[in-house]
Amino acid sequence: MIAAPPLFPLPGTKQALETGDTLTPRFGPDGTITCVTLDADSRAVLMVAHMNAESLARTIESGEGWYWSRSRSELWHKGATSGNVQKVEDILIDCDQDAIVMTVRVEGHGASCHTGQVSCFYRRIPLGQTASPDTNLRLEHVGGAAKFDPADVYGSKD
Amino acid sequence: MIAAPPLFPLPGTKQALETGDTLTPRFGPDGTITCVTLDADSRAVLMVAHMNAESLARTIESGEGWYWSRSRSELWHKGATSGNVQKVEDILIDCDQDAIVMTVRVEGHGASCHTGQVSCFYRRIPLGQTASPDTNLRLEHVGGAAKFDPADVYGSKD
Numbered sequence: 001m002i003a004a005p006p007l008f009p010l011p012g013t014k015q016a017l018e019t020g021d022t023l024t025p026r027f028g029p030d031g032t033i034t035c036v037t038l039d040a041d042s043r044a045v046l047m048v049a050h051m052n053a054e055s056l057a058r059t060i061e062s063g064e065g066w067y068w069s070r071s072r073s074e075l076w077h078k079g080a081t082s083g084n085v086q087k088v089e090d091i092l093i094d095c096d097q098d099a100i101v102m103t104v105r106v107e108g109h110g111a112s113c114h115t116g117q118v119s120c121f122y123r124r125i126p127l128g129q130t131a132s133p134d135t136n137l138r139l140e141h142v143g144g145a146a147k148f149d150p151a152d153v154y155g156s157k158d
Numbered sequence: 159m160i161a162a163p164p165l166f167p168l169p170g171t172k173q174a175l176e177t178g179d180t181l182t183p184r185f186g187p188d189g190t191i192t193c194v195t196l197d198a199d200s201r202a203v204l205m206v207a208h209m210n211a212e213s214l215a216r217t218i219e220s221g222e223g224w225y226w227s228r229s230r231s232e233l234w235h236k237g238a239t240s241g242n243v244q245k246v247e248d249i250l251i252d253c254d255q256d257a258i259v260m261t262v263r264v265e266g267h268g269a270s271c272h273t274g275q276v277s278c279f280y281r282r283i284p285l286g287q288t289a290s291p292d293t294n295l296r297l298e299h300v301g302g303a304a305k306f307d308p309a310d311v312y313g314s315k316d
Contacts, residue, residue, distance in 0.1 A: 004291075021298070022295070022296070023294070036206060043201035045194055048257040060289065063285050092282055093279065093283055095275070095278045099206040113253055121251065123251055125249040125258070129219065131211075132165065133163035136180045137180070137218065139180065
């Protein structure tokens with residue numbers, strides 16, 4: 001079997017990466033790039049997830065959020081099960097082309113976390129706490145009520 | 159030599175990670191957690207970087223952005239050289255406690271990218287492009303003018 005040729009050109013020099021106008025994503029050792037997904041209205045960070053070349057290509061072409069599920073080792077069309085499909089408004093890439101920021105509108109329940117929360121970032125770490133081996137640092141729940149019950153949406157899969 | 163005890167408790171069950179009110183960050187194989195840094199006013203994503211336990215602890219305690227530089231393998235007080243110190247307003251952690259989102263105000267030039275751009279995310283990937291082994295996908299520069307000249311700020315280090 002011959003390996004398929006890569007979907008994107010290989011990264012060039014530091015200068016080409018930083019100043020070029022060609023997409024040459026730098027996938028990590030596991031073949032993925034980090035994706036930060038923002039809500040178009042609230043500008044909240046909804047999730048931080050990973051894309052391999054195939055999911056990045058599908059996202060750019062289709063305008064819907066596709067990821068690589070590292071826990072399930074499979075291509076993941078976000079919202080295929082829950083209905084919370086992400087319609088992409090904008091994709092940016094960073095200076096060294098190893099992270100992207102994607103702005104989306106979420107369909108369905110309007111939630112992006114598998115817990116039913118709008119955002120995966122539903123807890124705050126209060127500032128001024130001192131970490132030590134003998135101390136537990138507090139988290140504050142700031143996410144409000146869940147938008148759906150994971151048991152209803154995912155059944156026993158969760 | 160005896161290893162220092164960890165600064166944070168070890169992660170517990172999935173349920174404890176997702177619903178608990180104790181910070182138990184899940185550092186990856188390289189000892190770091192992903193940090194997304196947002197601008198408090200514009201809500202733009204300024205950078206995506208990494209924190210080890212020491213930098214996370216210093217950030218929470220001091221209210222200034224500390225990272226772990228993977229390229230230099232050193233603790234990194236953001237802005238120590240450039241003056242672009244990040245004053246932290248808020249830190250959130252995600253459902254499985256392996257990513258944080260930090261909202262900051264940037265001092266100095268008000269820029270967070272080593273290229274002099276306000277944000278590392280200064281290029282857009284236009285939607286609707288089809289990736290293939292024979293195609294280069296376009297990037298559009300959307301970052302505006304640089305806020306500083308890296309040669310002035312970093313000298314020959316860059």
